[in-house]
Structures are given as C-alpha cells and as structure tokens.
Amino acid sequence: MKFRAKIVDTACLNNFTRVSNMIAKLAKTCTLRISPDKLNFILLDKVANGGVSMWCELEQENFFNEFQMEGISEENNEIYIELTPENLSRALKTAQNARALKVKLTNKHFPCLTISIELLSISSSSRTVTHDIPIKVIPRKLWKDLQEPTVPESDVSIYLPVLKTMKSVVEKMKNISNHLIIEANLNGELNLKIETELVCVTTHFKDLGSPPLASESPSQSRNLEEMAEVRIDIRKFLQFLAGQQVNPTKALCNIVNNRVVHFDLLHEDVSLQYFIPALS
Amino acid sequence: MPLLTQHLPGDDEQYSLVASLDNVRNLSTVLKAIHFQDHATCFATVNGIKVTVEKAKCVQANAFIQAEIFQEFKVQEESVTFRINLGVLLDCLSIFGSSPMPGTFTALRMCYQGYGHPLMLFLEEGGVVTVCKINTQEPEDTLDFDFCSTNVINKVILQSEGLREAFSELDMTSDVLQITMSPEKPYFRLSTYGNAGSAHLDYPKDSDLMEAFHCNETQVNRYKISLLKPSTKALVLSCKVSIRTDNRGFLSLQYMIRNEDGQISFVEYYCCPDEEEVSKSEP
Numbered sequence: 123m124k125f126r127a128k129i130v131d132t133a134c135l136n137n138f139t140r141v142s143n144m145i146a147k148l149a150k151t152c153t154l155r156i157s158p159d160k161l162n163f164i165l166l167d168k169v170a171n172g173g174v175s176m177w178c179e180l181e182q183e184n185f186f187n188e189f190q191m192e193g194i195s196e197e198n199n200e201i202y203i204e205l206t207p208e209n210l211s212r213a214l215k216t217a218q219n220a221r222a223l224k225v226k227l228t229n230k231h232f233p234c235l236t237i238s239i240e241l242l243s244i245s246s247s248s249r250t251v252t253h254d255i256p257i258k259v260i261p262r263k264l265w266k267d268l269q270e271p272t273v274p275e276s277d278v279s280i281y282l283p284v285l286k287t288m289k290s291v292v293e294k295m296k297n298i299s300n301h302l303i304i305e306a307n308l309n310g311e312l313n314l315k316i317e318t319e320l321v322c323v324t325t326h327f328k329d330l331g332s333p334p335l336a337s338e339s340p341s342q343s344r345n346l347e348e349m350a351e352v353r354i355d356i357r358k359f360l361q362f363l364a365g366q367q368v369n370p371t372k373a374l375c376n377i378v379n380n381r382v383v384h385f386d387l388l389h390e391d392v393s394l395q396y397f398i399p400a401l402s
Numbered sequence: 403m404p405l406l407t408q409h410l411p412g413d414d415e416q417y418s419l420v421a422s423l424d425n426v427r428n429l430s431t432v433l434k435a436i437h438f439q440d441h442a443t444c445f446a447t448v449n450g451i452k453v454t455v456e457k458a459k460c461v462q463a464n465a466f467i468q469a470e471i472f473q474e475f476k477v478q479e480e481s482v483t484f485r486i487n488l489g490v491l492l493d494c495l496s497i498f499g500s501s502p503m504p505g506t507f508t509a510l511r512m513c514y515q516g517y518g519h520p521l522m523l524f525l526e527e528g529g530v531v532t533v534c535k536i537n538t539q540e541p542e543d544t545l546d547f548d549f550c551s552t553n554v555i556n557k558v559i560l561q562s563e564g565l566r567e568a569f570s571e572l573d574m575t576s577d578v579l580q581i582t583m584s585p586e587k588p589y590f591r592l593s594t595y596g597n598a599g600s601a602h603l604d605y606p607k608d609s610d611l612m613e614a615f616h617c618n619e620t621q622v623n624r625y626k627i628s629l630l631k632p633s634t635k636a637l638v639l640s641c642k643v644s645i646r647t648d649n650r651g652f653l654s655l656q657y658m659i660r661n662e663d664g665q666i667s668f669v670e671y672y673c674c675p676d677e678e679e680v681s682k683s684e685p
Contacts, residue, residue: 283530287498287527287528287530290497290498290499291497291498291532293499294493294494294496294497294499295493295497297489297493298490298493319537320487320490320536320537321487321490321494321534321535321536321537322534322535323494323497323532323533323534323535324532324533324534325497325530325531325532326530326531326532326533327530328529329529
C-alpha cells in the first residue's frame with residue numbers, strides 16, 4: 123500500500139484547501155478513498171450523525187501534478203482511510219502561498235497522512251512544514267459499506283436558489299424552530315417552511331427551473347403544481363449551507379416525498395452529494 | 403417600487419392595521435433597541451406604532467415609530483393593541499440577514515386583522531418572498547409611570563457619544579448607578595460603587611457634548627444597574643439622549659435614533675429609583 127502526491131500549482135492548491143475546508147464543515151470524521159484517478163471524501167448514513175450522508179468526488183488530475191498510488195492488491199487497487207477532516211483543513215492553513223505541497227501515506231509509530239508544505243522564502247534556503255495527521259486504515263471487508271449511495275428516484279428535482287440567500291433565511295429560522303420543511307414542485311417553486319406554536323414562516327423561491335426529465339421517471343406524469351416535501355433537522359441543512367463558501371456552477375435539489383432530500387452540487391473540479399433523511 | 407408596497411385596492415378594508423415599508427431596517431433597528439424582554443405590547447394609532455417592553459415592574463422601554471416612517475400606514479380603529487413575542491418578530495423582520503449588502507433593501511408589508519388574529523408579515527428581497535404569521539396574545543396592561551413634564555426637576559441633553567463609552571464600561575460589580583444632577587458643581591455626575599472602589603464621571607455643563615442643561619435643584623438618585631444596562635442597546639444606535647428626573651426621582655431617558663433615510667424615531671426608557679436610596683437621600 124503506497125500513496126504519494128504533489129501539488130505545485132497555486133490555483134490547484136487553493137482549490138484543494140477549499141475542498142478540505144468544506145469537508146471539515148460537513149463532517150467530524152470521514153473516509154477518504156484513494157483510487158488511481160479519483161479521491162473521495164465519504165460519510166455514510168451513520169445513525170449517530172443523524173443519518174446524513176455525503177459523497178464528495180474529485181478527479182486527481184485536476185489537482186495533483188504527481189500522483190502515485192498502489193492499493194492493497196492489484197485487483198483492489200484502492201485505499202480507504204479514516205481521518206478527521208478538521209486536521210487536514212488545519213494543516214492546509216499553512217499552505218497559503220506555499221510553493222508546493224506533498225501528501226504521503228506514512229507509518230510513524232502509527233499510520234499517518236503526512237502533509238509536507240514547502241514555503242516560499244525570501245532567502246534561497248527553503249523551509250518545509252510537516253503535519254502528520256493520524257489516520258486509520260479501513261480493512262477490505264468494510265469497504266462494501268462505503269460505496270457510492272444510490273440516488274433514489276425523486277418526486278421533484280429543482281435547481282437551488284443562491285445559496286447565500288438560503289443560508290441567511292435558514293439561520294434566522296433556526297432561532298425559532300428545530301425542524302424545517304423543504305417543499306418544491308416541477309413548476310420552479312421551492313418553499314422553506316417552519317411552523318411552531320408561536321409563528322409560521324414560509325420563504326418562497328420561484329422561477330428556479332428543473333433539469334430535463336429522464337423518460338420513464340415517475341415524475342413524468344406528475345402535476346406541475348403538486349408539492350413534494352420533506353421535514354428535516356434544520357441544523358443539518360444549515361451545516362450543509364455553511365460549508366458552501368463559493369456558489370457552485372450547478373446546484374440541484376432532489377426530493378423524495380417524506381423520505382429524503384438529496385443535494386447535488388457541482389463545482390468546477392469537485393462534485394458533492396449530500397443526503398438528509400426526513401424526520402419521522 | 404418594491405413588489406410589496408404596491409397598493410392593491412380593496413384588500414385593506416378587512417385589516418385594522420396595514421403598514422408598508424421600503425426598508426425594513428427602519429423598523430427593526432428601533433425595535434432591537436428595546437429587545438431586553440420577549441413580551442412586547444404594540445399600540446397603533448394614526449400617529450404611528452408604539453412598542454412597549456417592561457421588566458420587574460421597575461423599568462419600561464417604549465419605541466415610537468411615527469406613521470411618516472412608513473410608506474403606507476392605515477389604522478381603521480381608534481387604536482389597535484396586541485401583545486407579541488419581540489424576539490420572534492425581530493427574527494422574522496431580519497429573515498433576509500441582519501447585515502445585508504449595502505444598497506439592497508428588504509420591503510415589508512404588515513397586516514393585522516384585529517383581536518385574536520395573527521400579525522401577518524410579507525417580506526420581499528430580490529424577488530424572494532417570505533410570509534410570516536406570528537400569533538398575537540391578549541394585551542396586558544402596561545405600567546403607567548406618570549412621568550409628567552411639569553414635574554421634571556432636572557434635564558440635560560447630551561450627544562450620545564459622550565455617554566456611550568461611560569455606559570459600555572459601567573462597573574457591573576456595582577449594584578447601582580448614582581446620577582447626580584445639580585445647578586452647581588459637579589453639575590452632572592455618574593457614580594458606581596463596585597468591588598474595586600467607587601468611580602465618578604463628571605460632565606461639565608459647558609462641555610461640547612452637553613446640548614442643553616436645565617437643572618433647578620440638586621438631586622442624587624440611585625438606579626439598579628441591571629435595569630439600566632439594557633438601555634445601552636438604544637444608546638449605541640442614537641445620536642442624542644435626553645436625561646430627565648422628576649420630583650419623585652423617576653428617571654426618563656429619551657434616545658433620538660436617526661434611520662438610514664435620515665428620519666428620526668424615539669426610544670424612551672423609564673426607570674424607578676432604587677428604593678433604599680430614596681429614603682436616604684430625602685432630607
């Protein structure tokens with residue numbers, strides 16, 4: 123098992139930092155899957171996390187100038203490790219304006235993901251900062267639980283409005299209620315709703331548009347005005363919104379009535395899928 | 403013109419109160435200045451809205467938002483009164499963010515059908531609309547401090563900046579704030595008596611910060627700091643403050659608050675003196 127990779131391009135370095143900051147906001151611990159052409163940050167359906175799942179994918183060649191890996195065997199050419207994304211994000215803080223960044227799987231008394239950052243300096247001598255992030259290697263037999271979640275057939279698919287507006291609305295709603303209802307229809311309308319004994323607040327977004335329907339999808343025959351809804355934990359939703367520092371190029375919301383809401387975000391080099399289950 | 407302030411004819415008759423505002427912050431800022439309790443009583447007349455908050459039957463804060471501040475303001479009855487949760491109201495009013503980008507405004511339309519009905523808020527920013535239905539409660543009688551300008555003994559008007567620092571650094575280990583107002587030295591003095599000793603802050607009557615000084619006789623009154631501390635919220639927002647005491651030692655603090663459009667609103671705090679001290683200071 124071997125992994126070493128290097129970033130020398132500043133834009134790529136900043137992008138990678140942004141991704142790890144986002145992951146740090148979304149998950150306390152997560153799985154990193156390393157395969158020959160992809161990196162995945164994975165959080166899957168643990169009840170302790172409120173059943174939230176995350177699947178983040180980056181093409182390694184969009185980030186790394188050098189990338190070498192050897193999985194646990196030839197037929198299973200992959201590595202799964204568990205890490206605390208906060209540690210990665212903290213290590214990358216040093217990497218602003220760095221000349222180069224190296225990532226390596228090491229074993230220093232315990233297994234580590236070692237981040238070496240070569241800093242710019244005025245004098246010719248170079249300085250290097252090294253962070254050892256403790257990790258756990260996940261054995262082969264547990265991999266089957268860490269596969270890409272299947273996206274359930276949704277009742278309504280709709281593009282999300284500007285995330286920043288949604289975030290400020292949800293932040294205020296969180297002061298009043300613990301639960302939030304997201305409802306949307308195929309007519310480009312999405313509502314965020316809270317209801318308590320004291321107050322009902324509904325924010326209406328419209329003209330959002332839906333992606334073209336796949337033939338045979340059950341929403342084909344659906345009434346355009348008919349709302350699909352899920353009631354979710356408002357903190358999970360806010361956590362997801364707070365993780366988005368840049369507005370994505372594409373942001374899609376898929377609602378399976380009363381079961382789950384699935385967010386599908388596409389940034390330039392990163393895709394993020396986030397699932398929040400409905401509260402019973 | 404923002405969507406919500408456009409007048410729809412005929413739909414107003416059923417409401418006893420209808421008010422529209424192009425910039426919701428002209429209302430929310432003033433209400434924030436009195437938010438030290440969640441229970442608030444609203445009175446609306448043709449002149450505007452008064453919102454009252456009280457604590458411990460010893461302090462009362464009133465925010466006045468004149469009808470002219472609103473782009474549209476209609477009251478069908480002589481007066482409309484209801485009680486509402488101020489914290490919830492403020493969260494709703496600032497639903498699009500409390501520190502928005504400069505140049506963006508949230509428009510508000512506020513409707514109340516009358517006794518037993520909820521207060522309806524329609525907020526709009528950038529084409530996104532939020533509808534809030536806030537349940538109202540039975541109005542409670544508010545305290546009458548019977549603070550009458552004919553009984554006022556001493557009065558000073560200060561520029562708020564002069565008082566801001568003093569209030570933000572009040573020695574909170576002191577139970578009371580003692581206010582001395584006198585036609586003679588020290589003219590206007592704030593004193594605290596805390597763990598680390600006593601502190602006195604004097605404002606000379608010819609200070610640049612002193613806009614008016616009308617003191618007729620020497621008065622020394624003590625007020626519970628815990629009751630006065632909430633008024634700091636109003637002080638921070640205001641440009642001028644008028645400090646008055648009457649013959650019973652009751653204190654009135656009037657804050658003048660200028661909104662983003664240059665209009666003036668008022669916030670008033672009444673506070674009764676600390677009882678022990680009344681008996682001591684009276685000859």
